Amino acid sequence: MTEYNDPAVRYYQEVFDQCIHYLSIDxxxxxxxxNQLKVLLLRWKGTDAWSLPGGFIRKAESVDVAAQxxxxxxxxxxxxYLQQFHVFGEAVRYDQEATWRKINLPVDGAKWSERTISLGYxxxxxxxxxxxxxxxLTEVCAWWSLDDVPALLFDHNHIIAVALLSLRKDFNDQPLNHLLPDTFTIPELQRLHETILGLSLDGRNFYKKVMASGQLxxxxxxxxxxxxxxxxLYRFKPSEPTNRLPTLEAKTA
Amino acid sequence: MTEYNDPAVRYYQEVFDQCIHYLSIDxxxxxxxxNQLKVLLLRWKGTDAWSLPGGFIRKAESVDVAAQxxxxxxxxxxxxYLQQFHVFGEAVRYDQEATWRKINLPVDGAKWSERTISLGYxxxxxxxxxxxxxxxLTEVCAWWSLDDVPALLFDHNHIIAVALLSLRKDFNDQPLNHLLPDTFTIPELQRLHETILGLSLDGRNFYKKVMASGQLxxxxxxxxxxxxxxxxLYRFKPSEPTNRLPTLEAKTA
DNA sequence: TGCCTTTGCGTACTTTTGACGTAAAGATAC
DNA sequence: GTATCTTTACGTCAAAAGTACGCAAAGGCA
Structure with missing residues (x-):
């Protein structure tokens, strides 16, 4: 019924077939x-090279589920509490050869040498x-203070930097309570704000502000x-979901 | 040198081989x-079904370049001016069968029936x-007012909704000048703010605020x-890049 | 000409933010 | 025990930002 130009369709299909990718999550x-912000890192077997935790997304698996x-x-x-924050999909993300040398995996190099696109969470x-x-693939999993993070494998230093900027950006509607134990003191909460924002706050004003918020x-x-x-000691009041966005539903014609 | 458990490596590689995906951009x-916010939509050949513009990311192509x-x-x-805003990677994003029926493409259905992960820009x-x-694949490309957007193919109504919310969220550090012609009036700028934010503003206060910003x-x-x-008529002052984020570089050990 | 709407700018009030003062609590030094 | 020092838990006050609303001039229309 519709007049598709067959060669064009075939061509498109060929292109389409080339459009598959390894998709990972970092x-x-x-x-x-x-009083320090930390990230969890992994040391690869038989090396002193560290990376972020990550993995691949399975066929037909929801990306959020894979991240979880x-x-x-x-x-x-x-x-x-997970938050998708960026897709790392540059054509060349890091020096692949140098990276493979560092982690010397006993697997077929060709397979691993394709470009991988990473979803940052x-x-x-x-x-x-x-x-x-x-x-x-790794033998140690440990916390690193953000200030001490060494040079990591892949483009993972970059990913951490972007993650921190993203966290800072949506700082205000982010449920920081996930980072804190059940009970904590106001000064502790202040240190948390300070490390994420990368600046120092006046304790007296901070106290006022946080009390006025009525969340504690x-x-x-x-x-x-x-x-x-x-x-x-303080605790977040129950109830009170922090993240609420206005609902905006599609019009169904 | 490193003692990898060989069966585990083989297993991993098998899993790995199953972790490839079609990746598209919407x-x-x-x-x-x-005075209306509009989106560009495409009508598929021989149908009355509309969708967002999109396409596939080629092997070894940077995702940003693909989007461009x-x-x-x-x-x-x-x-x-492009902004990555979300990854749509649910296991089931829409009713595939119904969608294929609507667009009845003369291509191998099986190929197209796999789950596709979409990067929203x-x-x-x-x-x-x-x-x-x-x-x-389409025969009409046209602007639709956001308020009139019909029921679209795939999950594209949802994608538009999320896009609008994202735009609203980073509204303040977004260079809205890209949406406006070189010269415009203050009331026009106000309508733009109002439509994006979905609320109505007091013209007199808006005028004051926008003048105080010193950008016009x-x-x-x-x-x-x-x-x-x-x-x-007003115009954005030259210079003044709107989007600047604090630089934060990885420490190189 | 009178009437209406919109623009361009002003005034006044309220809320938020930011700088800083200070007494009480707890530890340490003498 | 007393002086000293740091930290907490408030409080005060002024500057800045946001909000409500008044109003005259510009322009179209009956």
């Missing part, structure tokens, strides 16, 4: 411990609940064992 | 005309400069042919 798992799966395996947590997790677990409730206890005046 | 091309290529072909513009373009051009310069002419008092 995860920047943020935690907060001892991969991050769950590294953290032992079962429902992470960041996760906000409660540091103390994580059980860092390497995967079968004070417990009767104070944090013991501090060198100075013992600060009160 | 573009929400925003334009602004007659695809949008350029539909608009005739050569350097579009939005573009901000100057409506009057666009030459809407269909691709070889007034020309001596006024817009002729208005039914009422002729408004002045």
């Amino acid at each position: 995860g920047v798992i943020f935690g907060f411990h001892q 799966r991969i991050m769950q395996e590294r953290t032992g947590l079962d429902a992470l 960041y996760a906000l997790v409660e540091h103390s609940k994580v059980i860092p677990t390497p995967d079968f 409730e004070r417990l009767s206890e104070r944090r013991a064992g501090t060198p100075h005046k013992a600060p009160f | 573009g929400v091309i925003f334009g602004f005309h007659q 290529r695809i949008m350029q072909e539909r608009t005739g513009l050569d350097a579009l 939005y573009a901000l373009v100057e409506h009057s400069k666009v030459i809407p051009t269909p691709d070889f 310069e007034r020309l001596s002419e006024r817009r002729a042919g208005t039914p009422h008092k002729a408004p002045f």
Whole structure:
């Protein structure tokens, strides 16, 4: 019925067949411990080379589900707060040859030498609940303070940088409670804000602001064992979902 | 040297081989005309079904370059302002069978029946400069007012909705000048803000705010042919790039 | 000419933000 | 025990940003 130009269709199909890609996920798992923002890194077997946790997306697997799966395996947590933040799809993302030399895998190099497109996800997790677990290509999984992160494999330093910028950008509507334990003090919350934003805040103004937000409730206890005046403990009020976007539904004709 | 468990490696490689995907780009091309926000849509040959412009990412092609290529072909513009905004990678994104029926392509259904992952990009373009051009599967390329968009093929209504929310979210650091002609009036700029944000603003306060921003310069002419008092024409001051993010480079050990 | 709408600019009030003062709590030094 | 020092938990005050609304001039139309 429709007059498609057959050669054009065939041509298109050929092009189409060339349009398949390896798709992976790279995860920047943020935690907060001892007043420092940290990320979870993996050391590859028999090397001193580190990378972000990651993995491949299976056929017919939802990308969000794949991200959950991969991050769950590294953290032992079962429902992470994840946020897709960028697609890393440059034609040349890093020096592949140099990278393969570093991780010297006993697999067919050709297979691994194709360009891979990566979906960047960041996760906000409660540091103390994580059980860092390497995967079968790596032997150590550990927290690194953001300031100390070494030169990583692939383009992973870049990915961390972009993740941090993204986190900073949607800082205001991000549920930071995922990064904190159940109870915490206001100064601790302030350090968290400061490290993410990369600036230092006036404690007195911070206190005012955070109290005015009405999201916190004070417990009767104070944090013991501090060198100075013992600060009160707080907790996020239940309810209160932090992330709500206006609904906007498509018109169905 | 490294002791990899060989069966595990083989297994991994097998899994890996199953982790290839069709990757496409869907573009929400925003334009602004007659005080309305519009998107560019395509009508498929021999049907009355519309979709967003899109295309596939070629092997070894940078995804940003692919997006540029695809949008350029539909608009005739050569350097579009593009923004990656979301990855649509659910396992089931829409009713595939119903969709194929609607567009009845004369190609091997099996090939097209695999799940495709889409990268959503939005573009901000100057409506009057666009030459809407269909691709070889479609016969009409036209602007649709956002309010009138019909039920589209695939999950494209959803994609538009997410695009609009994203645009709204990073509204403040988005160079809206791409949506406007060289010269425009303050009320026109106000309508643009209002349509994107989905609310109505007080003209007097809007005027003050936009003047205080110092980004505009007034020309001596006024817009002729208005039914009422002729408004002045303005233009964005040169220089002044709107999008600047703090640089944050990886530490190289 | 009178009436209506829109533009261009102004005034006044409220809310938010930011700078900074200070007393109480807890630890340490003498 | 007392002086000192740091940190917490408030409070004050002024500048800045945001919001409500007044109004005259410009232009079209009856």
